[in-house]
Amino acid sequence: MTLAEKIFSSHSARKVKAGDFTVADLDLVMAHDTTCAWAIEPFYQLARRVWNNKKIFIPFDHAYPAPNTQMAELQKKIREFARDQDIAITIDGVCHQIMSERFISPGNLILGADSHTPTGGGLGALTIGVGSTDAAIAMASGRCWFKVPETIRVEIEGDLPAGCFAKDVVLKVAKKIGPEGANYRVMEYGGELVEKLRIHERLTLTNMSAEMGAKAAIVAPDEKTVEYLTENNRPFSFDQSELKSDAGCRYSETLKINVSDLTPLIALPPDIDNVRDVGAIEKKKIKVDQVFIGSCTNCRIEDLDIVYLMWQGQDLSPDLRVIITPASKRVYLQALAKGYIEFFTNLGAVVTNPGCGPCLGRHQGVLADGEVCVSTSNRNFTGRMGSAKAFIYLASPATAAASAVTGLITDPRRFLA
Numbered sequence: 159m160t161l162a163e164k165i166f167s168s169h170s171a172r173k174v175k176a177g178d179f180t181v182a183d184l185d186l187v188m189a190h191d192t193t194c195a196w197a198i199e200p201f202y203q204l205a206r207r208v209w210n211n212k213k214i215f216i217p218f219d220h221a222y223p224a225p226n227t228q229m230a231e232l233q234k235k236i237r238e239f240a241r242d243q244d245i246a247i248t249i250d251g252v253c254h255q256i257m258s259e260r261f262i263s264p265g266n267l268i269l270g271a272d273s274h275t276p277t278g279g280g281l282g283a284l285t286i287g288v289g290s291t292d293a294a295i296a297m298a299s300g301r302c303w304f305k306v307p308e309t310i311r312v313e314i315e316g317d318l319p320a321g322c323f324a325k326d327v328v329l330k331v332a333k334k335i336g337p338e339g340a341n342y343r344v345m346e347y348g349g350e351l352v353e354k355l356r357i358h359e360r361l362t363l364t365n366m367s368a369e370m371g372a373k374a375a376i377v378a379p380d381e382k383t384v385e386y387l388t389e390n391n392r393p394f395s396f397d398q399s400e401l402k403s404d405a406g407c408r409y410s411e412t413l414k415i416n417v418s419d420l421t422p423l424i425a426l427p428p429d430i431d432n433v434r435d436v437g438a439i440e441k442k443k444i445k446v447d448q449v450f451i452g453s454c455t456n457c458r459i460e461d462l463d464i465v466y467l468m469w470q471g472q473d474l475s476p477d478l479r480v481i482i483t484p485a486s487k488r489v490y491l492q493a494l495a496k497g498y499i500e501f502f503t504n505l506g507a508v509v510t511n512p513g514c515g516p517c518l519g520r521h522q523g524v525l526a527d528g529e530v531c532v533s534t535s536n537r538n539f540t541g542r543m544g545s546a547k548a549f550i551y552l553a554s555p556a557t558a559a560a561s562a563v564t565g566l567i568t569d570p571r572r573f574l575a
C-alpha cells in the first residue's frame with residue numbers, strides 16, 4: 159500500500175486502495191475567516207452542534223484585522239457562530255503554519271477549507287483542501303467521503319548547490335509537472351535530498367503541490383518530524399515502518415529529479431510552470447516595485463535567517479517597498495528575540511502582523527497597475543495580489559532578499575558568499 163492508502167484505511171472501516179470510495183473519520187476540520195462564513199448556513203441545515211468543538215479550528219488570518227466593513231461583517235458572523243458552538247478563534251497567523259505548529263501529527267487525516275491545506279503533509283499527514291460546504295458537513299459529522307487518490311512518487315536526489323533552497327526545488331518540480339499534472343492525486347516526496355530536508359523545507363514542497371493540482375502531498379515522517387514536534391512542545395512517537403509506503407506499492411507515476419546542477423529559479427507571471435533561471439532573468443534588468451517575504455510557503459524563522467544574513471552590511475533599494483509577514487506569532491516572536499524585527503524595520507522594511515493579507519491581495523501590500531512584485535508566496539496568476547495589470551514573480555527568500563537590495567530581479571548567489 160502507498161502511505162496515502164494506509165492513512166485512508168486507518169480512518170475508514172476497511173482497507174481501501176486508490177480508486178475506492180470511502181467515508182473516513184477526520185482528526186481535525188479547519189475553516190478560516192472567509193471560508194468559515196460560507197459554511198455556517200449549510201452547517202445549521204444539517205446540525206445544531208458541531209461533532210467535536212475541540213477538533214474544529216477557526217483561524218482569522220486571510221484579512222485580519224479586518225481591512226473593510228465587508229470583512230468585518232464576515233468575521234462578526236463567524237464570531238457569533240464560534241460562541242454558539244464554543245469554538246476558540248485563533249488570530250496567531252497563517253492557518254497552515256498554525257496547524258503544523260500545534261495540531262498536525264503523522265498519520266492524521268485532516269480537512270481544511272483552503273486550497274493550500276496540503277501544506278501539512280510535510281509532517282507525514284494527509285491534509286486535504288475542500289470547499290465550505292464540505293467543511294460544513296465535516297463540522298457536523300466528523301467525517302467526509304473520498305475517492306482514494308492515486309499517488310505520484312517524486313524522488314529528489316543530489317545535494318543542493320549554494321544559493322538554492324527548497325523553493326527552487328519545488329519550482330523545478332512545477333516546471334516538469336505543470337499546473338494540472340497532479341490533479342486529484344497525492345504527491346509523495348522522497349529520495350536522498352528530501353530525507354535531508356528539515357520540516358520547514360518539506361512544508362514548502364507540500365505547500366506548492368497545490369499549484370500542481372494535487373489533492374494532497376506528503377513526506378513520510380522520520381526523526382526530523384519527531385524533532386520538529388518536540389521543538390513545538392508536542393513530543394510524539396510512531397512506528398516508522400507503518401507510516402511509509404510499502405516496497406512494491408503501485409504509484410500512478412514516478413518522477414525522478416536530480417538537483418545537483420540546480421540554479422536559483424523564478425516563476426514568471428502568470429503561470430506556476432513558467433520557470434526560468436534567475437540568472438537569465440537578471441540580465442533583463444526588470445525593475446521591482448515590491449518585495450513580499452511571507453505566506454504559508456516561505457516565511458518561517460529559517461527563511462528569515464537567510465534574509466537577515468544576506469542583508470548584513472546592505473541597504474535596501476529606495477525605489478521599492480519591502481513587506482515582511484511572519485507566518486505565525488511563534489515565528490514573529492522568534493524573529494523579535496533574534497533582533498530581526500528591529501533590524502528589518504531600521505533598513506526600511508515593513509513588518510506586518512502574521513497573516514495572509516498581501517499574498518492574496520486582500521490588504522497590507524496590494525499591487526497597482528503595472529507594478530512588479532517578487533514574492534516568496536505560491537501563486538502568480540493574474541490579479542492574485544491586487545491589480546490584474548500587475549506582475550508577480552515567485553522565488554525563494556534568498557532571491558527576494560537579493561532583489562530588495564538591487565531593486566531589480568537578482569540572482570542571490572553573490573550575496574551568499
